[in-house]
Amino acid sequence: MSGADNVVWLGTPAFPEAARDALADTRLRANLRRATGTIRDKRLAVAAELEDWEELRETAAAIKRHALRHLDHHLLRLEKAVTAAGGTVHWAADAAEANRIVTGLVEATGEREVVKVKSMATQEIGLNEALADAGIRAYETDLAELIVQLGGDRPSHILVPAIHRGRSEIREIFRREMGEWGRPAPDALTDDPRDLAEAARLHLREKFLRAKVAVSGANFAAADTGTVVVVESEGNGRMCLTLPETLITVMGIEKVLPSFADLDVFLQLLPRSSTGERMNPYTSLWTGVTEGDGPQDFHLVLLDNGRTATLADEVGRQALNCIRCSACLNVCPVYERTGGHAYGSVYPGPIGAVLTPQLVGVENAASLPFASTLCGACYDACPVKINIPEVLVHLRAEAVEAKRAARLLPTSEALAMKAAGAVLSSPGRLAAVQKVAAFGARLVGREGRIGFLPGPLARWSATRDAPAPARESMRAWWRRTRTTGRDESPTTAEGKEAR
C-alpha cells in the first residue's frame, strides 16, 4: 500500500530507539513539559465550565459510532449534497490515487503553485512531495507549518506542529529560508513572537493575494447538507478557503457526520479539548460554491488510505472517531517525555499509537502499540471517548501474533517466558532461582537498583531500572525464623527439595 509510505516516516528508528535519543534532549523535554502542562490546565478549566461535559462526550461518541457503522450511506448522501451545491466529489482508495487526483486538478488550472491550510490528511498522503514531483510548489500557510516547512523539518504535535522549536531557532530559520521561498524576513528581525508572527504575515500575504488554487483538509462534513467545516485560529484558513478561484479539499472518509445539526456537539467539544478555548477564533463553513463569493470551483476528495481496513476491526474502528484535537498527546506521560518525532509517524502520541499501526498495518509500525504505559489518561481526556488503552492492548496482541507467525524459531522473550513458567509453577525451583538471583543482584546491582544486565537480558534492562532482588526471599526468611519446631508444612518440604 503506497499510503503507508507517508503515514510512517521511512528510515526512522522504531519507537524505543527514537525515544532514547529524545529523552537525552533535556531542552526538548523542558519545552514539552511546559507546553503540555499549559494546554492541559486550560483544557480542564474550560471543560469544567460545561456541567454536561460527560453527556456531550457520550453524545459525540454515539454520533461518531453511528456515522461509522453506516459510513457508505452517509458518504453517498454527502456526495449528493456537495454535487447539488455545485461542488465535485472524487474518491481516492489510497495516497497515490489522491495525489494523482489533486495534481491533475491543479494542472488543469495551469497554475504552478498552491497555498495550503494545515491538514493532517494531506501530510499523511505526502501531497506536497507529490506536487513537487509534478513541478508544483505547495506553500504551507499555518505559522507552525511554515516553520516546519522552512526548516525542512517534520511536525511533532497535531495542534502545534513546531512545539519542539524555540523562538531563537525560529528566528534563524526565518532569516535563513524566507528569502528562498518569497519575501525575505526583515533585517532587524528579533526573536519576539510578535515580530516573528509579523514576518510570517508579510511573507505569506503576497502569496494569499496572488494564489489561484488552494488545498485544505476538513474537520467535519455534514452529510445532509454537504457543508464542509474548517476550524482555525490565524485566518490563513479563511484566506485559502475564500480568496483563490479553485479550492481542493482532501478529507478522510471518517470525517463525515450525519447532519449539520450534529456540528453543535463537536463545535463545543473540539476547541475546548484542543486549545483549551471556548471557541477557536475562526470557523469556516461552506456548502458547494456561492456565486460572487469565494472559489467558484470546489473539489472534495474523499480519502480511504487504510481507513476501511481500520473500520473492519470491530475493536480498533473506534480510533476513527478521532477529531484530531490532540488532548491525548497533552496528557500522555510518554509523549511528554519523548515528543512527537519519536513516534516516526504523521500521527504522534496515544492516538498515533493506535491509528498509525491500523492505517499502515501492525507489521509496519509494530513498536507503536507498546509506546504507552496504559495509564488511561488519554481515554479520560478524549472528547469522543476513544478507549485508547483497549485498542493498544488489542494491537499488542496482534503485533505479537504477527511476529510469532513470521518467525521460524521462538524469540528469546518467548523462551524466557517459557522458562519463567517452569520456575513459577514449582515452589522448589522458584526458591532455587531466588537464591541465585539474590547472589547475582549483588554483582550487577547498584544502590538497590539494577540498571544493566549482561547477555540476552541486556535488551530488557536497557529500557528500565529494576529493583535488585532482596538478599533473602520472603519465603526463605519465613522458613528460617518461623518454622523451627512447627508442624511439617509444605514450606519445609520445599526447603528440603531446594537443598
Place this chain on the structure above:
Amino acid sequence: MSGRETVLSAVRTALVDVPGSESPDNAPVTHGRRADHAGPDIVGLFTERAAEYRATVVRVPMAGAAAAVGRALARTGARSVVLPPGLPEDLVSEGPWSRLKDVPPLTVNQLDAADAVITTVATAIAVTGTVTLDHGPGQGRRALTLLPDQHICVVRASQIAPDVPEALKRLDPYRPLTLVSGPSATSDIELDRVEGVHGPRVLDIVVVEDA
C-alpha cells in the same frame, strides 16, 4: 473499478458485522435536554466573553451606534473603511476616512489596502463570545472581513443566542458561514499568544440595545 466503487465496496465489506436491521437514518438523539450554559444575562455574558478574546466591546443604545463606530475608527486612525452592500449608511458618520463600496467588487489589493470594514452579523453566541456572519446584506462577501486590519461588528442585542446549538439552528447551512471569536491569533511560538497573524488584528464589537 473506479476509486468510488473501490472505496464503497471496502466500506461495505468492513461493516459486515452491522446487522441489516439497523437503520442508518436513526441517528442518535443529539438535541434532547441540554444544560443551560448561558444563565439569565445573555447580553452581559456575550460582552464579557467577547472581551476575554481581546475584542473591544461596547454596549450602546440604538441612537449611539454611529458614534460608537466612529470612536472605534478614530481609535485606530483608520483612513479608509469598507461598507458592504446592505449596511445602513447612517452607521458610519462623517470623519477623516474614505468610504469604499463593494459594488462593483473591489479587488483583493484594494481590500488589502483598506484599513477597516464595518458589518452587521447573522447571529452571535453568548457562551463563547462569538459573532457569526452568513455574508448576507450588511455583511458582504467573505473577503471583506478578512483583508482589512480592523473589523467593526454591529450586533443587535436580540441577535445574541445563548449557546452554540441555538446559534446553529438560526443559521442557513446553504450560505457560507464564518464564526469569529476575537481577532486572528496564534500560539505557535512557545505557546505565546499573538494577535493578528493573517486575519484582522483588531476586532471591535458594538452591541446595540434594541429591546
